[in-house]
Amino acid sequence: MIRDFTLADLWLVVQGLWATLALSGVAFAGGGLAGLGVALARTSNIRTLRWGAGVFIDFFQGTPMLLQLFLVFYGLPVFGLKLNVWVAAAIGLTLHAGAYLGEIWRGGIQAVPRGQVEAASALGLPYGVRMRYVVLPQALRMSFAPTVGFLVQLIKGTSLAAIIGFVELSRSGQLLSSVTYKPLLAFGLIAACYFVICFPLSRYSARLERRFAAPA
Amino acid sequence: MTYTFDFSVLLPHWEQFAQGCLLTLRLSAISVLVGLAVGLMTVLGKRSSNAALNWIAQSYIELTRNTPFLVQVLFIFFGLPSLGVSLTPNTAAVLALSLNLGAFSAEIIRTGIESVPRGQFEAGAALGLSRFQTFRHIVLKPALRTIYPSLAGQFVMLLLTTSIVSSISAEELTSVAQNIDSLTFRSFEVYIVAAMLYLAMSLLFSTAFKAIDRLFFTYPMK
Numbered sequence: 001m002i003r004d005f006t007l008a009d010l011w012l013v014v015q016g017l018w019a020t021l022a023l024s025g026v027a028f029a030g031g032g033l034a035g036l037g038v039a040l041a042r043t044s045n046i047r048t049l050r051w052g053a054g055v056f057i058d059f060f061q062g063t064p065m066l067l068q069l070f071l072v073f074y075g076l077p078v079f080g081l082k083l084n085v086w087v088a089a090a091i092g093l094t095l096h097a098g099a100y101l102g103e104i105w106r107g108g109i110q111a112v113p114r115g116q117v118e119a120a121s122a123l124g125l126p127y128g129v130r131m132r133y134v135v136l137p138q139a140l141r142m143s144f145a146p147t148v149g150f151l152v153q154l155i156k157g158t159s160l161a162a163i164i165g166f167v168e169l170s171r172s173g174q175l176l177s178s179v180t181y182k183p184l185l186a187f188g189l190i191a192a193c194y195f196v197i198c199f200p201l202s203r204y205s206a207r208l209e210r211r212f213a214a215p216a
Numbered sequence: 217m218t219y220t221f222d223f224s225v226l227l228p229h230w231e232q233f234a235q236g237c238l239l240t241l242r243l244s245a246i247s248v249l250v251g252l253a254v255g256l257m258t259v260l261g262k263r264s265s266n267a268a269l270n271w272i273a274q275s276y277i278e279l280t281r282n283t284p285f286l287v288q289v290l291f292i293f294f295g296l297p298s299l300g301v302s303l304t305p306n307t308a309a310v311l312a313l314s315l316n317l318g319a320f321s322a323e324i325i326r327t328g329i330e331s332v333p334r335g336q337f338e339a340g341a342a343l344g345l346s347r348f349q350t351f352r353h354i355v356l357k358p359a360l361r362t363i364y365p366s367l368a369g370q371f372v373m374l375l376l377t378t379s380i381v382s383s384i385s386a387e388e389l390t391s392v393a394q395n396i397d398s399l400t401f402r403s404f405e406v407y408i409v410a411a412m413l414y415l416a417m418s419l420l421f422s423t424a425f426k427a428i429d430r431l432f433f434t435y436p437m438k
Contacts, residue, residue, distance in 0.1 A: 058415075059415065062419055063376065063418070064376040064377070064379035064380070064411075064414055066380055067410055067414060070407040071408065074407060078404055152282070156282075159285075159286040170287055174290065183290070183297075183298060184291070184295040184296075184298050184299065187294065188295070191287050191288070194282065195283055198281075202278075
């Protein structure tokens with residue numbers, strides 16, 4: 001049925017917006033944890049760990065995010081897990097974010113001057129303490145700008161969950177466009193929603209980048 | 217785990233997979249060419265002294281970079297017809313991909329040009345070179361060297377992004393995979409194969425781009 005925009009349609013957009021933010025939040029938090037593990041594995045002294053993390057990163061950076069979501073969505077039932085688009089989307093995005101954040105933070109860890117690690121070792125600090133109090137604080141500070149940059153990419157990436165049927169902002173847009181038959185307005189509105197979230201973050205990231213690029 | 221993998225049912229479809237890869241590569245190649253042209257024009261717009269052009273270029277860049285590609289595709293494919301511009305899925309895909317790459321490459325190219333110190337331009341002028349000669353012989357290579365790695369990264373990214381245009385059923389690897397999926401009902405296997413094909417293509421290209429970087433953009437430069 002073709003009809004005009006109503007208040008209920010706006011409600012659909014608000015719900016979609018909420019789902020997008022929730023999914024982004026979950027994926028960023030989960031991806032942050034996974035990414036920390038990946039970054040530590042990638043920089044560890046154990047060869048197998050380094051190799052494993054490398055393969056993980058290459059896979060997620062070398063395949064389309066959409067296919068990653070498909071694999072989780074169709075793969076979960078294979079491992080006997082009950083199908084739920086929310087869970088599938090969250091897992092897929094978490095793994096994706098883990099690989100990218102892991103690679104960003106690896107760069108950060110390796111950019112910490114060697115002398116810092118050596119000094120910490122000379123003081124007899126074990127690996128955990130050394131990482132927690134010496135290396136990671138500096139590494140994460142250095143990679144803060146690209147991390148925010150990736151958050152923007154992740155928020156935009158959550159739109160792909162629409163293709164496996166999760167109702168978030170983009171899916172609301174598709175629904176809205178098909179009931180009102182005003183695709184220009186529907187997708188324009190949805191694009192504006194994303195823009196309002198992503199633009200300030202992009203600006204923030206760019207400002208951080210300039211600040212870190214400036215000579216100290 | 218009770219699931220038994222069966223890749224053998226996909227074997228008769230190998231030609232379709234190969235065809236899908238070719239379609240993806242073709243779509244990517246066309247979009248890279250058009251996208252770079254769009255990117256260059258955008259940089260010209262951003263560097264011009266015309267305020268209106270500046271504003272248009274800047275808005276285009278920000279709008280494209282801060283909205284999801286999926287929404288851009290849907291907007292172009294479903295939205296534009298109501299303005300009287302009807303596009304086939306393939307044309308809409310090329311348009312969306314090119315506009316997307318245009319915005320990202322514009323930022324990369326601009327940083328490259330700005331990374332060349334002013335003194336270089338001034339030295340060119342002092343030597344009596346024309347603006348074009350300065351650009352051609354002094355600015356171009358160092359600028360290219362700065363932007364090449366990021367640009368190559370964008371190309372690989374675009375190759376992966378093409379999978380999203382399957383949502384408007386443009387012809388490429390993911391939509392081919394979806395077709396095979398609906399024929400064989402072996403979703404997991406189909407998408408594993410498709411993912412591996414994408415992985416192979418992106419690794420191939422990032423390796424090739426790195427080789428080009430070593431050959432042409434490393435000192436001493438020819």
